[in-house]
Amino acid sequence: MAVPLMDIQAQYGPLRAEIDAAIAGVLDGGRFILGPEGRALEASVSERLDGRPCVGVANGTDALVIALHALDIGPGDEVITTPYTFYATAEAIARVGATPVFCDIDPVTYCLDPDAVRGRIGPATRAILPVHIFGHPAPMAELMAIAREHGLVVVEDSAQAFGARAPEGEIATFGDAATFSFFPTKNFPGMGDGGMVVCRDEELAERVRRLRFHGSKDKVVFEEVGYNSRLDDLQAAIIRVFYPHLDGWNARRAEAAGWYAEEGLGELMTLPGVAPGATHIYHLYMARHPRRADIQAALKQADVASAVYYGIPMHLQPVFAHLGYTEGDLPVAEECARTALALPMHPGLTRGDVATVVRAATAVLDRT
Numbered sequence: 001m002a003v004p005l006m007d008i009q010a011q012y013g014p015l016r017a018e019i020d021a022a023i024a025g026v027l028d029g030g031r032f033i034l035g036p037e038g039r040a041l042e043a044s045v046s047e048r049l050d051g052r053p054c055v056g057v058a059n060g061t062d063a064l065v066i067a068l069h070a071l072d073i074g075p076g077d078e079v080i081t082t083p084y085t086f087y088a089t090a091e092a093i094a095r096v097g098a099t100p101v102f103c104d105i106d107p108v109t110y111c112l113d114p115d116a117v118r119g120r121i122g123p124a125t126r127a128i129l130p131v132h133i134f135g136h137p138a139p140m141a142e143l144m145a146i147a148r149e150h151g152l153v154v155v156e157d158s159a160q161a162f163g164a165r166a167p168e169g170e171i172a173t174f175g176d177a178a179t180f181s182f183f184p185t186k187n188f189p190g191m192g193d194g195g196m197v198v199c200r201d202e203e204l205a206e207r208v209r210r211l212r213f214h215g216s217k218d219k220v221v222f223e224e225v226g227y228n229s230r231l232d233d234l235q236a237a238i239i240r241v242f243y244p245h246l247d248g249w250n251a252r253r254a255e256a257a258g259w260y261a262e263e264g265l266g267e268l269m270t271l272p273g274v275a276p277g278a279t280h281i282y283h284l285y286m287a288r289h290p291r292r293a294d295i296q297a298a299l300k301q302a303d304v305a306s307a308v309y310y311g312i313p314m315h316l317q318p319v320f321a322h323l324g325y326t327e328g329d330l331p332v333a334e335e336c337a338r339t340a341l342a343l344p345m346h347p348g349l350t351r352g353d354v355a356t357v358v359r360a361a362t363a364v365l366d367r368t
């Protein structure tokens with residue numbers, strides 16, 4: 001592709017020697033699971049996130065499941081979340097035996113709409129699970145106020161947004177827990193599967209550490225049924241090589257997002273918005289138009305990649321049919337699912353690439 005959607009190899013290329021050295025260090029040290037690299041990564045992420053204890057796990061899905069489990073969310077509980085997210089968010093709720101309750105989203109930021117959340121709180125509601133979707137921070141001040149008012153716990157799904165900031169502070173510092181994914185296409189990636197749980201306090205972190213290792217602190221006494229879900233030291237060592245570059249990568253994504261606007265894409269498509277005072281890190285650049293299929297075909301013709309994400313929102317997925325949602329229940333999410341298209345976005349994107357994308361996308365649309 002002349003302009004790829006993301007370009008992982010270009011991002012890693014300049015760091016190849018450092019990555020090789022980090023891998024060699026782990027091989028030489030001979031500690032592969034729960035070793036010094038994992039601990040060092042947990043410590044440096046914790047330092048960034050107001051000293052909140054961080055626990056590495058095997059992937060971002062396990063991070064959600066373990067966080068919910070550690071907060072005692074289970075059968076009979078309802079967890080309010082967004083329908084416009086990757087399936088893992090809703091799956092994790094169901095995996096712990098709870099029921100996802102889907103609320104509509106804000107069409108500007110694609111994040112959970114606090115007013116919709118208020119309307120769905122009932123006697124069984126135990127938690128809110130906002131997603132900082134596509135790199136935009138969810139409205140944490142409003143959601144935390146709702147949670148406090150109703151005695152709910154909050155888990156921030158931060159898989160797509162490491163480094164994004166709400167006006168009141170960096171994401172993953174608000175909820176009782178927050179979760180990250182280090183899947184290779186994420187804005188803060190690894191080179192395989194990996195995840196992390198950020199905890200409100202040491203007591204919760206202790207439970208998460210126990211759950212990630214079969215419910216045991218010491219491999220001798222097994223206190224509860226847990227998981228086998230650790231972040232291995234090879235992954236942690238590689239992620240640590242990327243860590244100093246995270247903010248620079250995020251800044252370049254934001255600059256590229258600005259170019260899309262400056263090149264005039266907003267005259268024909270609805271561009272992703274940013275809430276006042278928020279910092280969007282543009283994990284994905286999602287623009288909307290009712291003629292999405294035509295735009296996508298034109299981009300393909302011009303050798304430009306694009307992709308549809310979450311084309312079927314969670315409340316209409318077959319797996320949740322028993323919950324009884326029907327089309328039209330959550331109109332904003334459904335409209336976004338129908339019309340939003342991910343355009344190329346990565347730290348190496350050039351202004352020329354963006355101009356190519358905008359030219360190809362808009363040429364197909366009727367300007368009159």
Ligand SMILES: Cc1ncc(COP(=O)(O)O)c(C=O)c1O
Pocket residue numbers: 059060061062085086088089131157159160180181182183193194195
């Ligand atoms: C919003 C969201 N939540 C959770 C996950 C799950 O992360 P993982 O793929 O590491 O299990 C992902 C990514 O795939 C995601 O995008």
